Amino acid sequence: MIIVYTPDGGEREEYDARTLKVSEASIAQRTIDQKWEEIKSGLLRDDIDAMRVIVWLLKKRTQPALRFSEVDPGVEEMRALFDRQETDNYITNAVASVMGMPDVTPEDIAHALRELPDVCADREYAEQLIAEKTTAPKAPDPGPVQATESETAGGNPTPTSSTPEPSTSDSSPTS
Template identity: 60%
Template sequence: MIIVYTPAGEEPEQYDARSLKVSEASIVQRTIDQKWGEVKQGLAEDDLDAMRAIVWVLKKRTNPSLRFAEVDPGVDEMVTRFDREEATNYVTNVVASLTADGDATKEDVARVLQNLPDVCIDAEHAEALLAKMTAEDPKAPAPEQPEQSSEEPSPTPTLESPESNTSGSSLTS
């Protein structure tokens, strides 16, 4: 999940929650008194405490003396968005669920996923996924995730790691 924090009158800042290290996730857990699973679920529901704590911890990478009380966004200044991989996984899961009974049509898929671009950091990628899924038989294999150009700037102000921060056995990203 990407947290988009837009301070009043300023440019949006993006924070990739998946870039957290275990030690940082532990700090988030202790700060808001929630287990990591609850924090991740909170992100899916735009939980203000979860978003605030993650933004704070990620900001501490460049400002180690930053105190939690100093990161106090307005309630409408933060939202979460799917990254490209999460959007692709979501579409794959929705299509699998809809086609499990064999009665889903392209129109059913389009209707269920119509708001996907609104909850994705890359709306164009989401629209391309939707176009592909509504152009094909919904029972067809899931779409491949397009490669991100190496020329494209990172969407987050945090350090990126070349490998995934989740284990292969993780149920969610």
Template identity: 50%
Template structure:
């Protein structure tokens, strides 16, 4: 989850809650008086205290003396957004459900997913991803198909034993090796 903090008259700043270290999570929990799970749930619902503590902890990396009481943004200056990866995961899961549940149509999934465009940190990415998934897999044409290679004349079964990395010939001097023997020609 990305917290977008836009101080009045300033530029938006993005803070990724997933970038916290365990020690920082401990500080956030103690400071906010919330367990990590509660903080995460708070981010899902734009809880001001959850957003504030995460931004404060991350800001402390650059400003170690920043006190929690000194970081008191306006309620309208912070909101949460879904990262590109979260959007991708959410969209993939929604379309996977449509493939397995005959009661869920692609149109229904697209309708539900329109809501995440507004909460995505990159709305264009979300919109494009939804459109691509709704269109389904690209049908290959003759131009898109890879050239078919003729099958090899003889195929050897794959072996589970490792191959030698030595450049020396193996086997006895009187028996040919695969690197020195030539394939026998058939007379039929």
């Protein structure tokens, strides 16, 4: 998950929760009194404590003296978004779960996923991936029609037959 923190009047900052080390995750657990799995699932629900502790720990890497109490964003200043891997996993799993259902078209799947890019850190990537995964495959070009053995064996050569036709050229050895 990517935590997007946009302080009032400030520039957008992004923090990748996947980059936390185990020691940092342990500190996060003790700081907000939640297990790591609860923190991760809290990110999916935009839990403000989960987002805040991630932002604090990742900021602490460059500001070691930063205290948790000093990271106090407004409740609307943080948002958790899917990173590229999570976006890919979500779309791939969604498409795979309904592919092959006779009453579900690729257009239906694209329609169902239409709001997903709103919760992805890389919106364009999500839109592109949805388009790729929900485009109906084109039927392969069958190529030139070949005569079957039974057609050519019966003495009925077709235009695509592999048997030679008698030459009508004056320079032909059979003329």
